[in-house]
Amino acid sequence: MTYRNDPYDPKQVALLDPAALAEAVDAARRAFAAAADPDELTGLRPAHLGDRAPVSLARREIGALPPAAKAEAGKRVNEARRTIEAGFAERRAELDRAEAARVLVAERVDVTLPYDRCPRGARHPMTLLMEQIGDLFVGMGYEIAEGPEAELEWANFDALNIPPDHPARGLMDTVHLAAPGTTGAPGTTAAPGTTGAPGTTGGAEGSGLVLRTHTSSVQVRTMLTRQPPIYIICPGRVYRTDELDATHSPVFHQVEGLVVDRGITMAHLRGTLEHFARMMFGADARVRWRPHYFPFTEPSAEFDVWFPQHRAGPRWVEWGGCGMVNPRVLRACGVDPEVYSGFAFGMGIDRTLMLRHGISEIRDTFEGDVRFSRALGVEA
Structure with a gap:
């Protein structure tokens, strides 16, 4: 073929x-x-x-x-x-x-389940720092006090000698939840029979409701319900109407301390804060005080810490405010200023965390990126 x-x-x-x-x-x-x-x-x-x-x-x-x-x-x-x-x-x-x-x-794939495939949850570095601060002061004989985040305007401002026309009470600084005369959130009623400090709007009755701008309101509630001696710290979230940027947030954390007892002086306050600073920033931490004004303390000061390794160069960095409790505040909370004296202080926990670890963005602390927590170390 x-x-x-x-x-x-x-x-x-x-x-x-x-x-x-x-x-x-x-x-x-x-x-x-x-x-x-x-x-x-x-x-x-x-x-x-x-x-x-x-x-x-x-x-x-x-x-x-x-x-x-x-x-x-x-x-x-x-x-x-x-x-x-x-x-x-x-x-x-x-x-x-x-x-x-x-x-x-x-192209082998290990289909067995490694022990760290689903790691156990851990606490955030901010929570760990708050617990370290709490342990420090508990070891010094203090107690940890807590209070509501939705707070009476009277406890947040009036009882602390902050008058009605103070700029901090305006909409530019404070988140208002309820106007005066309206019903507040459950659990925000002040002790019966309390009266406002001289020159303020009066007692808690008819007070407006705000998101607390500081944890000083917890100090007020403690003095209303307990008799001196009082040694407390008040860590927790606070709220301001700040714009979110690298160094500001509308929600942040503070720790405030209050001591009310017989014979308390500025020397006690200075020793307490210098010890606090050394525990936070090292035994060689240098501190300084600058005169300042706060309505709820008199005399008042701002507290700075020296950072030789600061990211922007060696400098003093403001850490917090402090002073002797204003007698008007003691009187508003039912404490006799002729018998007792006290001191108070407040520091930002977020700022403390940022200063300790050289963090330049406060947003990194709450965006939930696990790499941030792992870099600072987490504990179960």
């Missing part, structure tokens, strides 16, 4: 020779054995099993043989082709197994 437009001459029957067929089979086996991967093996198939392969050309020569020789020649050609196809399939299976083994090693 012949193919149209094919220059092959079927009268040349050399490829039907058994030796030629055996050579074709051996050549195919050697080529298949040399293939390194399935793709390379597939590329060899046309040369040994395609239309122009030796066994395919040998099949065309069968037509040139006498009828008696065609059957035997066809048998030899078909056997050679089946041998080549079997060799191809065998080599293909070997390469597929080798490729599968390679992929299993190269």
Whole structure:
């Protein structure tokens, strides 16, 4: 048989020779054995099993043989082709197994559950610092006091000698929840019979409701419900209408302290705060005081700490405010200023954390990025 437009001459029957067929089979086996991967093996198939392969050309020569020789020649050609196809399939299976083994090693995935795949939750560095401060003062004989975050305006301002026209009471600084004369949140009622400091709007009755701007309101509630001696600290969240930026936040944390007892002086306050500073910033921490004014303390001061390694260069950094409790505040809370005296102080816990660790962005402290917590160290 012949193919149209094919220059092959079927009268040349050399490829039907058994030796030629055996050579074709051996050549195919050697080529298949040399293939390194399935793709390379597939590329060899046309040369040994395609239309122009030796066994395919040998099949065309069968037509040139006498009828008696065609059957035997066809048998030899078909056997050679089946041998080549079997060799191809065998080599293909070997390469597929080798490729599968390679992929299993190269793309291995450990499906077992490692012990730290789901790490245990941990407390935020801010929480840890608040607990460290609490432990420090508890060790000094203080108690930790708490109060509502939605606070009576009287406890937040009036009882602290902050008059109604003070700028801090305006909408630019304070978040107001309820106007005076309206019903406050549950649990915000002041002690019965309390009266405002002279010159203020009076007692708690009819007071407005605000988000506390400082934890000093907890000091007021403590003095209203307890008799001196009082040694407390008041850590917690406070709220201001500040714009969020690198150093300000509308929600931040403070710790305030209050001591009311007989014979309390500024010397007690200075010793307490210097010890506090050294525990927060190291035994070599340097501190200084600057005269200042606060309505609820008299005399008052601001408290600075020296930072030689500050990110902006060595400098004094304001840490907080302090002073002796104003007698008007003591009197508003039912404490006789002729018998008792006291001191109070307040520091930002966020600022303390930032100063201790060189943090320049207050937003990093509450965005929830686990990398921030891990960098500062977390505890279960």
